[in-house]
Amino acid sequence: MEIQKLEAIIEAILFTMGESVELSKIAAAIEHDEETTKKLIHNMMDRYEKEDRGIKIVELENSYQMCTKKEMYEYLIRIARQPKKHNLSEVLLETLSIIAYKQPITKLEIEKIRGVKSDHAVNKLVEYNLIHELGRLDAPGRPLLFGTTEEFLRAFGVQSIDELPLINQEQVEGFKAEAEEEVQLKLDV
């Protein structure tokens, strides 16, 4: 077989295995002795290194493995961080609203209100830094209490959690007053 064909087989083997492959196995697959195989692989290693390639072959105790070149890491990170487009699902929004208005609140209480297990939602909200642990309830099992974070308040432009439900009440009142004023104006005209 031509050298090119043999190298192609070695490339395919190292690629698909992903992990390190013993020299003896590679040699058996291409039906050549280990010495020849080793020479072939070292040739490939040199070429991969010289050429502008994203991958290379490394030797590890008579085994070989294909891997990415270190210089590629910063680009790989860009790929790795892309899929994590954070967004608030309905479940998360629901859980967040309960915590915002009922804090400090235990997971059990949240579950009672929602009627479903809420571990995942609570964990996600903690991960998103929208809620955090406030301490423990002085009750059997000493369950964790959750509340919204400062970041959460800041994002809504609210000073403290006391303002949360009130703001809404005030808003409603405000709307009412406005509406009444308008009516009054109309009557005056």
Added chain:
Amino acid sequence: MEIQKLEAIIEAILFTMGESVELSKIAAAIEHDEETTKKLIHNMMDRYEKEDRGIKIVELENSYQMCTKKEMYEYLIRIARQPKKHNLSEVLLETLSIIAYKQPITKLEIEKIRGVKSDHAVNKLVEYNLIHELGRLDAPGRPLLFGTTEEFLRAFGVQSIDELPLINQEQVEGFKAEAEEEVQLKLDV
């Protein structure tokens, strides 16, 4: 950045991820627009194909994935694990071909074409991850719509569903021509 460097990055990304990577993600990672990125990748695809390489890049509906060339199979199988095989019965293949060509399609429509109940076949294909639910039809009962998955493209070596073997219409014409010929023969006799 030089083209070689960009190609090296793309190679590293596709190698590392192993799975299919969307064009948009690759483009974002190399900080180029999708069109340029696509051109780059297609250039690489051509070169991988021409050169004596063991690996190649395949396109799957606007995503790209690295894989071994099929000529390598006989050597690889001496080392690598047999890739999972879907042993598809005639019923499953028939149902799958209907879904592939008619997607999005409801179970009822499949059954109309086949003339038999198809729950089992559809469920099996979903289980094999060859088809999946695409949503619901805006019709009474809001029936589920099915379509093929990326795994389907991979399992059948198809780039995109538009590229499926033979276009319906042509095939129909072919059948018609065949039939007419037969009729003609009879008339001639």
Added chain:
Amino acid sequence: MGIPVKLQAFEGPLDLLLHLIDKNKVNIYDIPIVEITRQYLDYIQQMEKEDLNIMSEFLVMAATLIDIKSKMLLPREVNEEGDETDPRQELVEKLIEYKMYKYMAYELKDRQIDAEKVLFKEPTIPKEIEEYSEPVNVEELLDGLSLARLHSIFKSIIRKQENKIDPIRSRFGKIEKEEVSLSEKIEYIKVFATENNKFSFRKLLEEQCSKMEVIVTFLAILELMKTGLIAISQEKIFDDILIITT
């Protein structure tokens, strides 16, 4: 024309029909309905009648064939354009479509054989990259979410929760608990009656904390009246009821 001794398994009525058309070497556009129908019926007679569901699908096709057969005997129907319609047409179209997909299935099978020879690779994402996680941007996360919206979500959850409580069943729950037993209540009133010779029914009720207790107390009073331990008197309607120990 005979049926093959060994019955083939057919996927469905269309599959069988195509087989018969092929076997008879007839044109799909010009199905000799009488002959094909006869063979079709012969075939389903030999079928194992174990699965009625499968059987019924074959029978529907048989009925369709017989329907076509009878229509063939009648003068041809004419459509709006004045053309004669072939009663077989609908079936032919169905058969052609089905045949096409069967053909595609073979094509797919061929492709699959090739595609199976391609091997992929598991992701081997270096640890440094895998462990990297983008810090969450809270502002962006909450973008488009107003306090009013959050509040309305909260309100709707509370409403939902309230709706979940079945008013009738929730009361059943309290009865089941039987916190107040009638016999205990009777004992209680007996003691109360011996301590106070004459007492107000209303006052007695005021001492009861739950609705359930009120009801049981009332029942206890009735019971004690029946046994003659107490007597009651009321001057005018809606007046307080006086309970007197006899």
